[in-house]
Amino acid sequence: MDLKEKTIASFKKYVSGDEFSQLKLPVIPKASVLIPLLVRDGQLRLLLTVRSIHLKQHAGEVCFPGGKSESGDRDEVHTALREAEEEIGLPPDKVEVICKLFPVINKTGLLITPVVAFIEDSFKASPNTDEVSEVFTLPLEFFTKEADHSGYPVPSVFGPTHSFMYTDPSTGKIHQIWGLTAALAITAAVLALGKKPEFEIGFNLDNPASGFKDILNRKLSKL
Numbered sequence: 742m743d744l745k746e747k748t749i750a751s752f753k754k755y756v757s758g759d760e761f762s763q764l765k766l767p768v769i770p771k772a773s774v775l776i777p778l779l780v781r782d783g784q785l786r787l788l789l790t791v792r793s794i795h796l797k798q799h800a801g802e803v804c805f806p807g808g809k810s811e812s813g814d815r816d817e818v819h820t821a822l823r824e825a826e827e828e829i830g831l832p833p834d835k836v837e838v839i840c841k842l843f844p845v846i847n848k849t850g851l852l853i854t855p856v857v858a859f860i861e862d863s864f865k866a867s868p869n870t871d872e873v874s875e876v877f878t879l880p881l882e883f884f885t886k887e888a889d890h891s892g893y894p895v896p897s898v899f900g901p902t903h904s905f906m907y908t909d910p911s912t913g914k915i916h917q918i919w920g921l922t923a924a925l926a927i928t929a930a931v932l933a934l935g936k937k938p939e940f941e942i943g944f945n946l947d948n949p950a951s952g953f954k955d956i957l958n959r960k961l962s963k964l
């Protein structure tokens with residue numbers, strides 16, 4: 742098995758895809774994010790964006806391509822692919838969806854479904870500057886390293902709010918990756934690599950769905 746096949750097998754080992762089908766989720770606004778993985782020089786990398794400073798929500802912050810679902814969207818995967826095409830020019834037919842991860846509810850009450858996928862290493866982003874000011878990639882295993890992690894004690898959807906500082910060697914720019922985006926990046930890294938980091942991640946690798954279900958139910962009880 743090559744790295745891509747191994748990664749897909751690892752996700753499938755931890756995520757069956759119907760973990761939450763029996764959950765009675767209330768009708769709350771939905772969004773999706775695409776968690777784009779790529780293989781470069783035998784290593785898994787993750788694509789992230791820097792949001793435009795003109796946006797109302799999370800201006801200038803690092804996040805995954807994504808956004809709120811629209812009436813014409815078929816499902817959460819369609820939302821993720823449509824938003825990624827709108828925001829960074831990623832053609833949906835160049836995306837190999839692996840699976841949906843466990844949905845999370847963010848602080849504005851959006852039910853966000855992460856969609857994990859492989860994209861081609863040759864993809865060159867064309868950011869929609871209304872929403873995206875920059876696109877960069879970094880090694881996925883960066884999110885399992887204690888060294889760059891400074892978890893705050895602030896309780897968040899996943900336990901301690903995670904925060905990382907990444908210096909992009911190709912630009913010298915320093916990006917802070919924190920909160921929801923950091924938590925989803927850690928989750929993708931843990932499930933793809935099948936190994937837990939040294940710091941607390943808020944779910945058990947032996948049964949990740951149960952951890953996420955608890956977190957979701959805690960958030961739903963507060964809505």
Ligand SMILES: CCCCCC(=O)SCCNC(=O)CCNC(=O)[C@H](O)C(C)(C)COP(=O)(O)OP(=O)(O)OC[C@H]1O[C@@H](n2cnc3c(N)ncnc32)[C@H](O)[C@@H]1OP(=O)(O)O
Nearest residue numbers: 772797798799802804807808809872897902919920921922
């Ligand atoms: C303590 C714990 C911390 C918890 C909080 C954090 O994690 S903060 C930590 C760091 N930050 C993060 O992790 C980022 C987390 N947020 C996100 O990932 C994202 O905001 C989200 C997935 C939740 C929702 O996605 P988006 O905000 O991109 O939503 P979406 O793409 O739909 O719309 C974004 C904005 O783009 C514009 N926009 C969208 N579609 C458009 C269109 N067709 N034509 C024109 N403009 C458009 C609108 O201005 C819209 O804002 P409007 O629709 O508003 O006009």
Ligand SMILES: [Mg+2]
Nearest residue numbers: 807808824872
């Ligand atoms: Mg968006």
